[in-house]
Amino acid sequence: MSTLVIAKATFGEAWRKKILNIFLLAAIGLIAFSVSFAFFSPGEQMVLIKSMGLGVIAIGGTFIAIIMGITLIPAEIEKRTIYTILSKPVKRHEFLLGKFLGGVFTLLVNITLMSVVFMAMVAWKAEWHVDWALLKGILMIFFQVLMLIAVSVFCSVFATPVVNFFLSSAAYIIGSLSAVTMSLSRLPEKHPIVRGFWWLLHYLVPNFANFFTQNPLIHPEVVIKNELIYYAENILYALIYTSALLIGAILLFERREV
Amino acid sequence: MALAIKTQGYTKTYRLLMPRRLVNAVENLDLEVEEGEIYGFLGPNGAGKTTTIKMLLGLTYPTAGEAWVLGKPAGDIEVKRQVSYLPESPYFYEYMSGQEVVDFYARLFGIDSHTRQKKVEELLKTVGLYADRHKPLSQYSKGMLQRIGIAQALVNDPKLLFFDEPTSGLDPIAHSEIRDLILDLKDQGKTVFLSSHQLSDVEMVCDRISILNHGRLLKTGDLKELLAHGKVEIQAQGLDEPAIAKLRESASEIRTDNGTVLIYENAGERVDMMIDKIRAAKGRIVSVIPQRRTLEDLFIETIKEGNA
Amino acid sequence: MTRQTRITLLCLLIIMLPIIVYLQAIIDPQRAQFQPGRGVASVVTEVGSTPIVLPTQFIFGTVIGLREVVAGMLWIRANDFFHTGDYEPIIPLTRMITWLDPHQLTVYSVGAWHLAYNFVDIAERADRRYLIPGMAFLEEGIRNNPTFWDLYFEMGFTMYFNKVIDYNQAAVWLRKAQERGAPGRVQRTLAHALDKAGRVEECIAQWRYCIRDAERRLRKNPNDRDAQYDLAVSKRNLDGVLIHQEDRKDIAKRPVDIVFEAKFERLGPKRFRISGYTNLPDGARIDVTLADKGYKEPVLKEFTWEVDPRVTLLYDIGLHGMLVQNGRFERQFDLSRDPKQYPLVSPEYELALTFTPLGAPDEVLDVVGWRGEAMRAKKYLDTSIEGVRRIRKVIILKREDII
Numbered sequence: 001m002s003t004l005v006i007a008k009a010t011f012g013e014a015w016r017k018k019i020l021n022i023f024l025l026a027a028i029g030l031i032a033f034s035v036s037f038a039f040f041s042p043g044e045q046m047v048l049i050k051s052m053g054l055g056v057i058a059i060g061g062t063f064i065a066i067i068m069g070i071t072l073i074p075a076e077i078e079k080r081t082i083y084t085i086l087s088k089p090v091k092r093h094e095f096l097l098g099k100f101l102g103g104v105f106t107l108l109v110n111i112t113l114m115s116v117v118f119m120a121m122v123a124w125k126a127e128w129h130v131d132w133a134l135l136k137g138i139l140m141i142f143f144q145v146l147m148l149i150a151v152s153v154f155c156s157v158f159a160t161p162v163v164n165f166f167l168s169s170a171a172y173i174i175g176s177l178s179a180v181t182m183s184l185s186r187l188p189e190k191h192p193i194v195r196g197f198w199w200l201l202h203y204l205v206p207n208f209a210n211f212f213t214q215n216p217l218i219h220p221e222v223v224i225k226n227e228l229i230y231y232a233e234n235i236l237y238a239l240i241y242t243s244a245l246l247i248g249a250i251l252l253f254e255r256r257e258v
Numbered sequence: 259m260a261l262a263i264k265t266q267g268y269t270k271t272y273r274l275l276m277p278r279r280l281v282n283a284v285e286n287l288d289l290e291v292e293e294g295e296i297y298g299f300l301g302p303n304g305a306g307k308t309t310t311i312k313m314l315l316g317l318t319y320p321t322a323g324e325a326w327v328l329g330k331p332a333g334d335i336e337v338k339r340q341v342s343y344l345p346e347s348p349y350f351y352e353y354m355s356g357q358e359v360v361d362f363y364a365r366l367f368g369i370d371s372h373t374r375q376k377k378v379e380e381l382l383k384t385v386g387l388y389a390d391r392h393k394p395l396s397q398y399s400k401g402m403l404q405r406i407g408i409a410q411a412l413v414n415d416p417k418l419l420f421f422d423e424p425t426s427g428l429d430p431i432a433h434s435e436i437r438d439l440i441l442d443l444k445d446q447g448k449t450v451f452l453s454s455h456q457l458s459d460v461e462m463v464c465d466r467i468s469i470l471n472h473g474r475l476l477k478t479g480d481l482k483e484l485l486a487h488g489k490v491e492i493q494a495q496g497l498d499e500p501a502i503a504k505l506r507e508s509a510s511e512i513r514t515d516n517g518t519v520l521i522y523e524n525a526g527e528r529v530d531m532m533i534d535k536i537r538a539a540k541g542r543i544v545s546v547i548p549q550r551r552t553l554e555d556l557f558i559e560t561i562k563e564g565n566a
Numbered sequence: 567m568t569r570q571t572r573i574t575l576l577c578l579l580i581i582m583l584p585i586i587v588y589l590q591a592i593i594d595p596q597r598a599q600f601q602p603g604r605g606v607a608s609v610v611t612e613v614g615s616t617p618i619v620l621p622t623q624f625i626f627g628t629v630i631g632l633r634e635v636v637a638g639m640l641w642i643r644a645n646d647f648f649h650t651g652d653y654e655p656i657i658p659l660t661r662m663i664t665w666l667d668p669h670q671l672t673v674y675s676v677g678a679w680h681l682a683y684n685f686v687d688i689a690e691r692a693d694r695r696y697l698i699p700g701m702a703f704l705e706e707g708i709r710n711n712p713t714f715w716d717l718y719f720e721m722g723f724t725m726y727f728n729k730v731i732d733y734n735q736a737a738v739w740l741r742k743a744q745e746r747g748a749p750g751r752v753q754r755t756l757a758h759a760l761d762k763a764g765r766v767e768e769c770i771a772q773w774r775y776c777i778r779d780a781e782r783r784l785r786k787n788p789n790d791r792d793a794q795y796d797l798a799v800s801k802r803n804l805d806g807v808l809i810h811q812e813d814r815k816d817i818a819k820r821p822v823d824i825v826f827e828a829k830f831e832r833l834g835p836k837r838f839r840i841s842g843y844t845n846l847p848d849g850a851r852i853d854v855t856l857a858d859k860g861y862k863e864p865v866l867k868e869f870t871w872e873v874d875p876r877v878t879l880l881y882d883i884g885l886h887g888m889l890v891q892n893g894r895f896e897r898q899f900d901l902s903r904d905p906k907q908y909p910l911v912s913p914e915y916e917l918a919l920t921f922t923p924l925g926a927p928d929e930v931l932d933v934v935g936w937r938g939e940a941m942r943a944k945k946y947l948d949t950s951i952e953g954v955r956r957i958r959k960v961i962i963l964k965r966e967d968i969i
């Protein structure tokens with residue numbers, strides 16, 4: 001109950017944050033702008049619109065997730081609103097989960113708005129034929145940024161916002177380089193300790209690259225084997241990883257001095 | 259009388275890295291606050307007052323010692339239903355209106371919608387913000403924010419209230435209103451744990467006080483009694499120089515003023531002893547007047563003694 | 567939080583970690599389907615000895631999974647270069663784009679076309695050395711997109727039909743495109759390729775196939791304009807072939823002695839004239855090829871746009887060949903203004919002058935037959951290609967003869 005109350009308050013505050021509104025407007029502007037590339041054939045233009053649209057939603061979601069995640073809890077401590085909340089019968093984990101859910105809901109609303117504009121642009125260019133398959137890509141983006149905001153919230157329990165920004169960004173970049181960390185962990189000529197390091201990095205840092213599924217959506221003729229299974233595995237991965245991060249955050253936050 | 263707050267050996271030690279050392283923010287604090295009283299918790303900046311309050315509310319964890327709030331261990335989640343806290347310079351979600359903020363805190367107690375609505379209205383009227391209830395907090399003055407803070411502190415009808423500098427930055431009228439409110443709370447049988455630098459306010463409302471410095475409890479007790487234990491002034495005349503010199507050897511404080519000798523002693527046996535010595539030196543007692551001190555005097559004196 | 571709760575949460579966390587590792591292990595091998603490009607490897611790499619570097623502003627995009635967006639941005643840049651006529655950067659860009667997103671069919675087809683057609687000399691004659699890389703690029707595109715008909719069509723029509731002038735190979739690729747659901751125009755192109763290859767029975771069968779397919783589409787949708795057009799054209803072309811078949815029946819029994827003679831004349835440094843006479847019907851074309859003696863076209867396993875700068879190739883073939891008019895043919899060549907395209911460093915050259923009936927106009931085929939069945943010649947009759955009779959004269963030139 002307290003969790004939902006805090007989530008609602010968090011959403012109300014985040015929704016009014018100027019920097020997030022600017023990101024949102026910029027993203028929507030870019031998506032709308034992509035239809036102005038009129039000097040290609042209709043097929044090429046649609047490829048560009050879809051790739052740009054999905055790319056902008058992904059970048060927008062990433063920025064919003066990091067900016068929100070790094071300030072959700074530290075801002076409450078810095079402004080001391082946390083005192084008046086935790087002095088009420090609110091458990092620490094309820095507070096943390098409430099902040100997290102509020103952040104997730106803000107992300108969901110932002111991504112939905114960007115997606116509506118994107119789907120409308122694509123439909124308009126396709127003579128009002130809606131490409132529902134694009135929702136798969138948007139869903140993957142959402143779960144990707146869900147993990148990212150969980151990373152930021154986890155780090156916010158022990159790091160300042162500035163340090164957290166770099167930690168979260170680094171996690172995102174490393175997690176996007178899955179193919180590289182995987183290759184490095186398998187190079188036979190490397191020392192076992194070096195391989196072990198890359199193995200750990202590959203499996204323990206959240207693999208954001210799993211969720212880059214734009215290519216077959218941009219080229220719908222491409223046939224993917226076991227597509228639904230891949231999506232299901234990734235969603236499960238995101239949910240379990242997010243839960244693990246939240247459990248870690250709760251355990252750390254329980255003993256944190258506010 | 260039941261105890262609202264009890265601490266035993268309550269200690270909070272911070273480990274600093276640069277330079278490496280241990281700092282005792284609160285050291286071996288033994289405190290007892292009775293239910294239904296207004297308890298003043300005083301000390302200079304950095305004395306450990308807010309740290310103590312945070313430990314009692316479970317916001318920070320003690321390094322050693324124990325504490326009980328309303329009979330349960332400090333930080334117990336169920337106790338928080340009967341406790342409230344108004345921090346120094348409170349900050350709330352600025353986008354919310356006054357009504358929404360109080361409602362938000364009421365929701366945290368799980369109060370049902372109908373009761374909550376009535377309660378919020380009542381509280382806003384009590385703190386005089388009913389007319390401004392729809393304005394966002396970003397448009398509230400400092401005084402108005404403080405009142406909202408009081409409203410959120412009363413939303414659960416608590417038995418024990420922690421007020422940390424409740425009158426900080428307020429004008430004299432607001433000061434007075436808050437003082438009256440605190441006295442009202444006492445009349446309702448509530449306990450108020452008041453941490454403040456405004457000694458005049460404390461002197462007017464508190465029953466008992468503690469004075470803290472560098473984390474250590476220096477003085478505690480009934481306010482009237484503490485202020486009553488001042489010095490006694492003995493005025494004497496007709497004493498010659500040798501006699502005055504002899505008195506100077508034993509008096510706590512002595513000065514002369516146009517032939518009148520003024521001696522200041524702590525109340526009790528020393529007064530009688532000085533009177534006997536003056537008589538023995540053939541002096542004439544003009545007056546013996548007990549000196550009543552202010553809380554400020556007590557505070558400064560206690561801090562100085564503590565530093566020494 | 568009680569100690570019990572803390573321990574429970576910690577145990578839960580410990581259980582989750584191996585599950586996360588397991589899920590990642592099963593996701594890893596499947597990821598390549600969704601991210602087919604070379605990803606981060608596309609940032610800086612070498613093709614042959616030429617390093618190509620992704621512009622810095624795009625590097626971050628490829629790292630965070632926006633390869634397709636970066637590919638799109640690069641394609642816009644490439645398009646700009648097309649418009650301004652600055653052709654050199656286009657190939658590295660197309661290489662980078664297809665590494666980032668190997669499903670960009672248009673980029674493959676445009677890139678291949680660009681290589682094969684756009685590197686030209688002063689006389690707008692394409693540099694033949696770039697044809698093989700162009701085809702290798704297209705083959706890579708086909709390997710990465712094996713189920714799409716588009717690039718098979720490009721290989722068959724743009725490359726083999728129009729550039730290599732090998733109608734048999736064109737037919738092979740066009741048939742592959744047809745098997746992958748290509749539209750009516752591709753089916754008709756296949757029929758034309760078979761016609762020009764002299765495979766008459768197959769050509770007739772293909773026109774009949776085109777007609778059946780168009781009729782099937784019209785049954786589904788009587789207002790299908792493409793199907794209506796395909797039907798009309800296919801019927802007309804089938805009639806034409808049947809008439810020709812009838813006209814050229816037993817043409818081998820009506821032999822024609824072909825007279826052919828040609829000479830090479832040096833006009834100045836790197837300038838020469840080729841002229842000759844023949845009794846081939848007007849409208850026939852004589853292919854001219856000049857190449858380093860012993861030159862064999864390279865086989866590229868992997869695409870590279872690096873060509874051997876020392877090789878000289880000149881191909882005026884097909885519709886670019888010398889036109890026979892009133893029994894004569896003649897053309898002047900000036901290689902002096904394009905030293906890069908014609909380095910002329912080899913000591914010897916093969917100048918081949920060829921008449922092939924494959925692809926010749928109908929008025930010529932009516933005389934010599936689809937595959938030259940009726941041709942006889944005392945000199946220069948060439949039967950090196952199975953089933954085809956050609957007239958071919960090869961002149962060996964020394965470098966000094968040209969320079």
